Amino acid sequence: MNTKRKILDEALNLFSEKGYGNVYVAQIAEAVGIKAPSLYKHYKSKQDIFSAILDEMKCSYDKQAASLNMNGNNAEADAEIFSVVSEDELVKMGMGLFMYFLHDEYAQKFRKMLTIEQFRNPELAELFTKQYADEPLSYQAAMFTMLGMNGILKEQDSKIMALQFYAPIYMLLTMCDRQPEREAELSKLLEQHIRQFSRIYQKEES
Amino acid sequence: MNTKRKILDEALNLFSEKGYGNVYVAQIAEAVGIKAPSLYKHYKSKQDIFSAILDEMKCSYDKQAASLNMNGNNAEADAEIFSVVSEDELVKMGMGLFMYFLHDEYAQKFRKMLTIEQFRNPELAELFTKQYADEPLSYQAAMFTMLGMNGILKEQDSKIMALQFYAPIYMLLTMCDRQPEREAELSKLLEQHIRQFSRIYQKEES
DNA sequence: CAATAAGGCTAATCCAAATTAGCCAAAGGA
DNA sequence: TCCTTTGGCTAATTTGGATTAGCCTTATTG
Numbered sequence: 001m002n003t004k005r006k007i008l009d010e011a012l013n014l015f016s017e018k019g020y021g022n023v024y025v026a027q028i029a030e031a032v033g034i035k036a037p038s039l040y041k042h043y044k045s046k047q048d049i050f051s052a053i054l055d056e057m058k059c060s061y062d063k064q065a066a067s068l069n070m071n072g073n074n075a076e077a078d079a080e081i082f083s084v085v086s087e088d089e090l091v092k093m094g095m096g097l098f099m100y101f102l103h104d105e106y107a108q109k110f111r112k113m114l115t116i117e118q119f120r121n122p123e124l125a126e127l128f129t130k131q132y133a134d135e136p137l138s139y140q141a142a143m144f145t146m147l148g149m150n151g152i153l154k155e156q157d158s159k160i161m162a163l164q165f166y167a168p169i170y171m172l173l174t175m176c177d178r179q180p181e182r183e184a185e186l187s188k189l190l191e192q193h194i195r196q197f198s199r200i201y202q203k204e205e206s
Numbered sequence: 207m208n209t210k211r212k213i214l215d216e217a218l219n220l221f222s223e224k225g226y227g228n229v230y231v232a233q234i235a236e237a238v239g240i241k242a243p244s245l246y247k248h249y250k251s252k253q254d255i256f257s258a259i260l261d262e263m264k265c266s267y268d269k270q271a272a273s274l275n276m277n278g279n280n281a282e283a284d285a286e287i288f289s290v291v292s293e294d295e296l297v298k299m300g301m302g303l304f305m306y307f308l309h310d311e312y313a314q315k316f317r318k319m320l321t322i323e324q325f326r327n328p329e330l331a332e333l334f335t336k337q338y339a340d341e342p343l344s345y346q347a348a349m350f351t352m353l354g355m356n357g358i359l360k361e362q363d364s365k366i367m368a369l370q371f372y373a374p375i376y377m378l379l380t381m382c383d384r385q386p387e388r389e390a391e392l393s394k395l396l397e398q399h400i401r402q403f404s405r406i407y408q409k410e411e412s
Numbered sequence: 413c414a415a416t417a418a419g420g421c422t423a424a425t426c427c428a429a430a431t432t433a434g435c436c437a438a439a440g441g442a
Numbered sequence: 443t444c445c446t447t448t449g450g451c452t453a454a455t456t457t458g459g460a461t462t463a464g465c466c467t468t469a470t471t472g
Contacts, residue, residue: 178324
């Protein structure tokens with residue numbers, strides 16, 4: 001019964017590396033440990049498997065968003081934590097986000113598959129942008145707004161601050177997806193980024 | 207004789223939208239205006255077409271790098287121009303980079319194809335990172351170093367400055383690739399980013 | 413303990429897409 | 443002008459991969 005489950009897992013695995021069009025059902029079957037025709041006892045076609053993965057993605061999206069926004073808290077709650085904030089807190093938060101995105105197995109495959117398939121499917125394109133750009137940006141914008149009001153950081157356009165904080169995280173992430181062997185180097189760069197970001201936006205008269 | 211040329215163009219066109227595995231030679235042929243078998247008078251296989259495109263990419267890489275680094279100048283030369291620099295100059299430069307990447311037809315298709323194929327081919331992954339991350343970053347780091355030494359900007363780690371300057375450009379670019387209809391909104395955001403970046407790194411005692 | 417459903421297999425089948433064969437017309441140069 | 447090359451075509455052919463047919467074993471359940 002968890003063959004059905006395993007099919008989705010292995011298919012996602014393959015799709016995220018090669019893309020739908022370059023994966024053969026026989027490969028999926030082999031990865032699962034069965035023969036190709038047996039797949040059809042569970043899904044009625046290759047496309048059907050793909051759709052099932054998509055559906056799951058869309059469902060698990062909330063789940064994922066929840067775990068991303070740490071502890072299930074919302075931006076305001078986080079900002080309270082950050083009342084004590086300084087550099088180290090921000091580093092911890094940014095690196096945490098980065099490491100989660102990078103190493104969570106499902107998140108990584110999900111992201112890679114969206115990357116590969118984004119231009120063939122507008123729905124995927126939208127999902128991608130929402131999940132990896134719009135949502136994190138608006139979440140962090142809210143956070144920076146809080147920090148600004150609390151007099152911790154300079155009050156600047158928090159939407160732009162979020163962009164400047166998050167875009168390097170995003171970019172380094174895509175680099176690690178391509179070249180995992182550079183993770184150490186790049187995560188060091190990320191930490192430096194956050195520290196410098198923090199210093200620059202810190203209020204002078206502390 | 208420029209059928210051979212046209213085949214590459216149309217193939218790149220299709221590959222960049224659908225990915226290698228989802229494009230049929232008949233589609234390429236149709237786009238060119240001939241029948242599929244005629245393709246084989248020019249290239250010996252579908253893979254051969256793909257390889258030819260790759261080769262061209264690798265060759266044209268220098269060409270492209272040249273036009274990217276504006277006017278064929280190098281970072282030092284640009285930095286001299288930037289001796290008079292301020293916000294507007296930086297905006298002009300950043301937006302120029304963005305608009306070039308976004309609208310140059312070849313650059314866009316090239317980038318999309320690399321995006322789609324990056325995980326199937328380590329060579330492509332490397333090329334992608336080099337062209338859209340490492341090179342721009344080191345170019346701009348050099349520029350910021352200059353600006354720092356000339357006392358125009360604060361002296362900070364210029365590698366990190368480059369990351370903070372460029373990563374938003376990169377991220378907004380990928381968003382536009384996915385959702386071209388948001389170009390206006392996103393390029394406005396970009397301009398705000400650069401202005402805020404400029405103000406933040408500007409030396410106080412002007 | 414039948415009867416049925418689940419889920420696996422092998423052996424077809426089907427089909428679409430890549431590639432080859434072989435013909436033909438136009439171009440162009442000896 | 444003839445002969446060769448170039449580049450197109452239609453009509454096979456091949457191939458590989460998705461899907462179906464149909465059988466078998468092992469549970470499950472009435």
